[in-house]
Amino acid sequence: MKKHNFYAGPSILDQSVIKETACAVLNFAGTGLSLLEVSHRSKEFDAVMTEANQLFKELLEIPEGYEVVFVGGGASMQFCMVPFNLLNKKAAYLDTGTWSSKAIKEAKLFGEVDVVASSKDKNYTYIPKNYTVPEDVDYFHYTSNNTIYGTEIRKDPDVKARLVCDMSSDIFSRPIDVSKYDIIYGGAQKNLAPAGVTFAIVRKDALGHVEREIPTMLKYTTHIDKGSMFNTPPVLPVYSALQTLKWYKEMGGVKAMQKLNEEKAAILYDAIDNSKLFVGTAEEDARSLMNVCFVMKDEYKELEAQFADFAIKERGMMGIKGHRSVGGFRASLYNAMPKSSVEALVACMKEFEQKH
Amino acid sequence: MKKHNFYAGPSILDQSVIKETACAVLNFAGTGLSLLEVSHRSKEFDAVMTEANQLFKELLEIPEGYEVVFVGGGASMQFCMVPFNLLNKKAAYLDTGTWSSKAIKEAKLFGEVDVVASSKDKNYTYIPKNYTVPEDVDYFHYTSNNTIYGTEIRKDPDVKARLVCDMSSDIFSRPIDVSKYDIIYGGAQKNLAPAGVTFAIVRKDALGHVEREIPTMLKYTTHIDKGSMFNTPPVLPVYSALQTLKWYKEMGGVKAMQKLNEEKAAILYDAIDNSKLFVGTAEEDARSLMNVCFVMKDEYKELEAQFADFAIKERGMMGIKGHRSVGGFRASLYNAMPKSSVEALVACMKEFEQKH
Numbered sequence: 001m002k003k004h005n006f007y008a009g010p011s012i013l014d015q016s017v018i019k020e021t022a023c024a025v026l027n028f029a030g031t032g033l034s035l036l037e038v039s040h041r042s043k044e045f046d047a048v049m050t051e052a053n054q055l056f057k058e059l060l061e062i063p064e065g066y067e068v069v070f071v072g073g074g075a076s077m078q079f080c081m082v083p084f085n086l087l088n089k090k091a092a093y094l095d096t097g098t099w100s101s102k103a104i105k106e107a108k109l110f111g112e113v114d115v116v117a118s119s120k121d122k123n124y125t126y127i128p129k130n131y132t133v134p135e136d137v138d139y140f141h142y143t144s145n146n147t148i149y150g151t152e153i154r155k156d157p158d159v160k161a162r163l164v165c166d167m168s169s170d171i172f173s174r175p176i177d178v179s180k181y182d183i184i185y186g187g188a189q190k191n192l193a194p195a196g197v198t199f200a201i202v203r204k205d206a207l208g209h210v211e212r213e214i215p216t217m218l219k220y221t222t223h224i225d226k227g228s229m230f231n232t233p234p235v236l237p238v239y240s241a242l243q244t245l246k247w248y249k250e251m252g253g254v255k256a257m258q259k260l261n262e263e264k265a266a267i268l269y270d271a272i273d274n275s276k277l278f279v280g281t282a283e284e285d286a287r288s289l290m291n292v293c294f295v296m297k298d299e300y301k302e303l304e305a306q307f308a309d310f311a312i313k314e315r316g317m318m319g320i321k322g323h324r325s326v327g328g329f330r331a332s333l334y335n336a337m338p339k340s341s342v343e344a345l346v347a348c349m350k351e352f353e354q355k356h
Numbered sequence: 357m358k359k360h361n362f363y364a365g366p367s368i369l370d371q372s373v374i375k376e377t378a379c380a381v382l383n384f385a386g387t388g389l390s391l392l393e394v395s396h397r398s399k400e401f402d403a404v405m406t407e408a409n410q411l412f413k414e415l416l417e418i419p420e421g422y423e424v425v426f427v428g429g430g431a432s433m434q435f436c437m438v439p440f441n442l443l444n445k446k447a448a449y450l451d452t453g454t455w456s457s458k459a460i461k462e463a464k465l466f467g468e469v470d471v472v473a474s475s476k477d478k479n480y481t482y483i484p485k486n487y488t489v490p491e492d493v494d495y496f497h498y499t500s501n502n503t504i505y506g507t508e509i510r511k512d513p514d515v516k517a518r519l520v521c522d523m524s525s526d527i528f529s530r531p532i533d534v535s536k537y538d539i540i541y542g543g544a545q546k547n548l549a550p551a552g553v554t555f556a557i558v559r560k561d562a563l564g565h566v567e568r569e570i571p572t573m574l575k576y577t578t579h580i581d582k583g584s585m586f587n588t589p590p591v592l593p594v595y596s597a598l599q600t601l602k603w604y605k606e607m608g609g610v611k612a613m614q615k616l617n618e619e620k621a622a623i624l625y626d627a628i629d630n631s632k633l634f635v636g637t638a639e640e641d642a643r644s645l646m647n648v649c650f651v652m653k654d655e656y657k658e659l660e661a662q663f664a665d666f667a668i669k670e671r672g673m674m675g676i677k678g679h680r681s682v683g684g685f686r687a688s689l690y691n692a693m694p695k696s697s698v699e700a701l702v703a704c705m706k707e708f709e710q711k712h
Contacts, residue, residue, distance in 0.1 A: 007398075009395070022382050025374060033674065036366070037368050038366060039363040039366055072428030075587075076586070079571075079573070194391070195589065195590055195591045195592070196428060216458075232365065232430055233552075235550060236550050318387075318389065
């Protein structure tokens with residue numbers, strides 16, 4: 001049975017990325033050594049790091065004055081790195097879910113945090129509007145895509161404060177205007193690489209304005225100055241990231257990805273909206289293209305376990321269960337997800353609906 | 357030409373680890389999905405994490421009251437995590453090289469640091485003796501193996517203070533008495549796994565005695581409480597670590613490794629001591645079994661570049677050049693290095709000597 005990878009993260013990568021990585025594990029760049037055991041100071045790996053950095057910038061059209069760094073620790077480590085490096089007195093945060101809340105918790109260790117709006121009152125099923133970002137804050141932080149609740153902010157916000165965004169789960173899914181941001185960061189394990197590497201796009205002149213002493217590894221300048229090689233980087237995840245970036249370029253870049261993502265999400269949301277059994281959980285104008293969350297309608301709630309069983313065990317729809325905090329179902333449609341898998345899921349939903 | 361992997365890190369792993377990892381990249385645990393794209397919350401990966409943790413404890417005979425965590429960020433991140441979690445007022449550090457110095461630099465951000473002894477005066481070619489660790493320090497920190505200078509402390513020290521050790525480059529190379537330590541940490545990319553995962557063995561009752569607020573990701577308890585799954589762990593490096601741990605068990609554990617390491621190092625040190633061209637750089641009683649550092653004798657210095665060329669390009673001795681801060685040569689003989697490669701290096705040295 002073919003397995004369709006709907007996991008929310010770590011999640012689907014293109015087959016070319018998987019194959020190239022498997023080959024490099026056996027023989028990396030013709031060195032006769034495995035990618036697992038090669039020095040990060042070898043000229044072959046140095047070339048990987050350089051190309052990944054260059055292609056990352058090219059694909060996102062990152063302007064002058066920014067640097068991209070690859071570090072370990074996950075986006076969760078960025079939750080403290082951002083305030084460590086940027087927060088003097090006060091920061092503004094938008095609360096759109098679990099990840100935003102975690103980022104807010106860490107920022108509070110470093111200064112005052114103004115939560116400008118929250119959608120917690122309706123279990124994060126919408127994106128707050130009509131909030132104001134004070135001009136006197138050191139930065140405004142938001143999470144562009146909320147994996148657990150299936151909501152997404154796809155428009156780059158206009159704010160006067162410095163802008164910081166956690167784009168862990170929708171980076172490379174659409175063009176972004178990087179010039180509006182001071183830091184964009186994310187764990188790579190959605191649209192970029194296997195787990196173990198985290199990216200940060202940093203506007204260099206946003207740094208150096210806090211007075212606290214920052215531990216070396218938590219300082220963005222450390223990694224910028226050494227081209228992400230201050231210490232041993234996560235070699236294999238960086239290699240796989242490069243393969244994904246190459247695949248994006250071949251596919252036509254982030255604009256092509258956006259088009260595909262819109263098509264894939266439309267197929268699934270249409271099926272949900274026209275279903276007698278299923279209903280989407282996020283408000284329509286907040287719907288994520290990356291994570292489609294849905295549940296059984298109240299009158300069919302008792303069929304949820306049955307559908308999960310059928311979809312996963314009989315139709316190979318892996319990772320289709322919703323996050324434990326919201327229940328129901330979640331289909332993650334990251335960049336590497338082929339349209340055929342989305343169609344297979346829709347067919348599986350219809351088949352189940354006909355039976356019941 | 358066969359390549360012999362003498363890199364100082366990332367470095368040689370056993371062929372079984374490489375092959376198992378390559379297979380899992382194509383199909384992980386029969387899931388039909390790649391190890392690169394499988395959820396860390398899947399039952400298959402959960403089993404990997406559990407087994408890695410259990411086997412790690414078993415092989416090092418870690419007593420009750422300790423936990424092992426796997427995190428990202430490298431040993432360099434531990435340089436600040438240790439004082440974040442343990443340093444109230446004053447800590448003692450032994451300075452035996454670059455890594456010790458870096459650890460000292462970070463600790464100074466958190467409190468007073470008493471450098472009890474340093475071998476910097478002779479470019480770290482020896483291990484200081486006859487120093488005293490004050491009893492009123494929060495902990496005493498040392499680096500057991502100094503990759504750059506080829507020195508090693510193989511005896512677990514007896515001190516009254518809490519004991520912390522960076523064992524990045526010699527963990528699993530010999531039995532250790534874990535009960536003497538409060539924290540043992542290390543990057544995994546020497547004797548355990550590909551780069552991207554860091555281990556810490558933590559005595560639980562050493563935690564919770566500092567008053568500062570610690571960012572969530574930098575708190576050992578965060579990772580202990582969640583079994584290294586507070587956030588997405590570096591999935592592939594953890595998988596490879598498990599394969600190495602299994603290989604250790606098969607080989608007879610750390611005692612068997614110690615025997616092999618003593619034999620391998622003896623072969624190379626003997627060759628150096630009996631050579632007309634080469635001379636070891638570390639004092640004899642400080643010599644590392646993991647990193648054998650040597651140079652050409654003064655009268656043959658001009659042959660160094662020639663030997664490097666010959667050894668690397670004509671005999672496949674990869675990574676044999678010394679660290680840029682000391683020059684000369686360094687052969688790293690980590691656990692996975694077969695005796696045959698050490699013999700091949702010795703043969704290559706003798707061949708070169710006969711020619712000159």
